[in-house]
Amino acid sequence: MPARPRSPLDPPLSFRAVRAVFLTLLAGFVLLPVYVMVTSSLKPLADVAGRFRWIPGGLTIRPYIDIWHTVPLATYFLNSLIVAGAATVCSVVIAVFAAYAVSRYRFRGKRLFTVTVLSTQMFPGILFLLPLFLIFVNIGNSTGVALYGSRGGLILAYLTFSLPFSIWMLIGYFDSVPRDLDEAATVDGCGPIGALLRVVLPAAVPGIVAVAVYAFMTAWGEVLFASVMTNDTTRTLSIGLQGYSTQNDVYWNQIMAASLVVSIPVVAGFLLLQKYLVAGLTAGAVK
Amino acid sequence: MTSAPTAMPSDTGPDAGADAQAGAGAAPRPPRAAVRVRRTGRMRPTGRLRRTALPYLLLLPALLLELFIHLVPMVMGILMSFRELTQFFIRDWSRAPWTGLRNYELAVDVNRPVGEALLGSFLTTCLFTLLSVGLCWLLGTAAAVFTQESFRGRGFLRALFLVPYALPVYAAVITWVFMFQRDNGLVNHVLHDQLGLGGAEHTFWLIGDNSFWALLTVSVWKGWPFAFLVVTAALQNIPGDLYEAAALDGAGVWQQIRRITLPSLGAVNQVLVLVLFLWTFNDFNTPFVLFGKAAPEAADLISVHIYQSSFVTWNFGTGSAMSVLLLLFLLLVTAGYLLVTTRGRRHDDAC
Numbered sequence: 315m316p317a318r319p320r321s322p323l324d325p326p327l328s329f330r331a332v333r334a335v336f337l338t339l340l341a342g343f344v345l346l347p348v349y350v351m352v353t354s355s356l357k358p359l360a361d362v363a364g365r366f367r368w369i370p371g372g373l374t375i376r377p378y379i380d381i382w383h384t385v386p387l388a389t390y391f392l393n394s395l396i397v398a399g400a401a402t403v404c405s406v407v408i409a410v411f412a413a414y415a416v417s418r419y420r421f422r423g424k425r426l427f428t429v430t431v432l433s434t435q436m437f438p439g440i441l442f443l444l445p446l447f448l449i450f451v452n453i454g455n456s457t458g459v460a461l462y463g464s465r466g467g468l469i470l471a472y473l474t475f476s477l478p479f480s481i482w483m484l485i486g487y488f489d490s491v492p493r494d495l496d497e498a499a500t501v502d503g504c505g506p507i508g509a510l511l512r513v514v515l516p517a518a519v520p521g522i523v524a525v526a527v528y529a530f531m532t533a534w535g536e537v538l539f540a541s542v543m544t545n546d547t548t549r550t551l552s553i554g555l556q557g558y559s560t561q562n563d564v565y566w567n568q569i570m571a572a573s574l575v576v577s578i579p580v581v582a583g584f585l586l587l588q589k590y591l592v593a594g595l596t597a598g599a600v601k
Numbered sequence: 602m603t604s605a606p607t608a609m610p611s612d613t614g615p616d617a618g619a620d621a622q623a624g625a626g627a628a629p630r631p632p633r634a635a636v637r638v639r640r641t642g643r644m645r646p647t648g649r650l651r652r653t654a655l656p657y658l659l660l661l662p663a664l665l666l667e668l669f670i671h672l673v674p675m676v677m678g679i680l681m682s683f684r685e686l687t688q689f690f691i692r693d694w695s696r697a698p699w700t701g702l703r704n705y706e707l708a709v710d711v712n713r714p715v716g717e718a719l720l721g722s723f724l725t726t727c728l729f730t731l732l733s734v735g736l737c738w739l740l741g742t743a744a745a746v747f748t749q750e751s752f753r754g755r756g757f758l759r760a761l762f763l764v765p766y767a768l769p770v771y772a773a774v775i776t777w778v779f780m781f782q783r784d785n786g787l788v789n790h791v792l793h794d795q796l797g798l799g800g801a802e803h804t805f806w807l808i809g810d811n812s813f814w815a816l817l818t819v820s821v822w823k824g825w826p827f828a829f830l831v832v833t834a835a836l837q838n839i840p841g842d843l844y845e846a847a848a849l850d851g852a853g854v855w856q857q858i859r860r861i862t863l864p865s866l867g868a869v870n871q872v873l874v875l876v877l878f879l880w881t882f883n884d885f886n887t888p889f890v891l892f893g894k895a896a897p898e899a900a901d902l903i904s905v906h907i908y909q910s911s912f913v914t915w916n917f918g919t920g921s922a923m924s925v926l927l928l929l930f931l932l933l934v935t936a937g938y939l940l941v942t943t944r945g946r947r948h949d950d951a952c
Contacts, residue, residue, distance in 0.1 A: 325750070325854045333747045337758060340744055343822065344765055347776040350787055354779065362779075366790035412663035419656035427660065434671050436931055438883040440907045441924045444917055445674035445681065448694050455692055474670045481663060506655055535769035537886040538904075542912060552771045552886075566779050573772035584767035585760050592834045 355571035362566040377571035390554035398533035401472035413484035463545040476529040487521030682921035704922035722906040741828020766826035774890040781806035
């Protein structure tokens, strides 16, 4: 330890050295797949089929054109967008009302409700997959409502993880919005719903954005339900990307190009909104 | 990642006042009117009724959905586990013959193939979870502590570190699949061709015993940014004057980290480790994209194992029994963990 007192803004050399080494290695670890994804997506097929090369032998944008024909990527993209978007909107809207009730009112069964919501988050997805699959198949057989294989069924299935998470995060977030605000709004003549919509919601925007971003990302990347609950027309990206491997060839350059294309919207959105996510986590979960 | 980052009740007592200072980006607007008079008059009976019914009305959509997507499937899952539910009964599962505890006996009988494989998968998952959670926590905490103070390039690094978390699982993991390819992958190219390690023969990474390490690498790569995000958020709540006081008293930066930063993460760490545990233990997406429907034995995580027992060999009854056993195990671990970590702390739950 140095004898002279140091302020945190003036860290000693040992600290800065360790920090530099650690952060560089970590950044390298994080970047490695990103580098592979970007460079391989620009290589010709012969290049990705042979021994790996750090520097691409020749650059081509051909994979970015071919990805749309090899598999119906646009359809999968649209399916993912519809399913993830609808699951996000549904869970956020329903969760807003539920979380407002829990945060602002005392009522019988409140504890039971919060504990149930919390505990469902720890349940493995596989636990719900089997019964939901059978429920959907049986509903289809008895009523003709085709949930199995439909986007609607997948949206419902995605609510199993996005709804409890949204409710739980939003309870924490609404609690951090001072009650005086909605009381003042009530005095001003707003009803409870008016107070929620006009005062609490605007104050809780970061929390809502955080929840929405999280719900969307999770649904966008989900594989388990999508692998069972979709068919040829409703297949989402998470399963559709497997189509680039055929019996004879694996189009690695196209797989990488498609991976990049489907990643860019979520990564960009996430990085843009990350400050909300940190704020939302701080208020809602971490405290 | 089907299981969401959660918050535990002990750490988020719905305690409005204490939460208010935490909402960093949420500076609430001042009330439009400066009137802050509580409504003191006695409520009219109708208003009272409306007030009692209102929370339930607000909850109604959530309750209905919870019923349909959680409660009914769970009850059904438990019922299914007592039946001989094979592909012949999918169209009408209620006709499947009742077999009592036979599925459970099959699942836990380690002398027979089904039970033996389940036990193997369970132990693999335990070891994998232990290593993955430990490494994720370590990397996330270290990165958060090292980026706590401002330096050139910090904003860029923070954004970069979140990329694995933001990338869709299948896109990220499929890139790792490419990197782990035996002949045209980056990993073997670096290890064998460039560094000369492990002989001239290329290693198999996605089949055989090495698949465990491949899975662990991908899981840590994907999981640590979440720990980083949570710890970073928590570090923002440590008051700066603590560090200033410590510095005046002669504490160096390492001492400050050991005496101030790490101890103040206590409560957050408890939530974080539990969430990482549940998330990793239940993970399906990573192994499924990495290995496909049938994982190698060395990396056969329990979720994929149950999936395979149910949807590949079409025995839903045994699969359900395995799911119920898994759930019981997770409930036990979580309850035990919460009991140990919250002991002695005030349980300020306002409900």
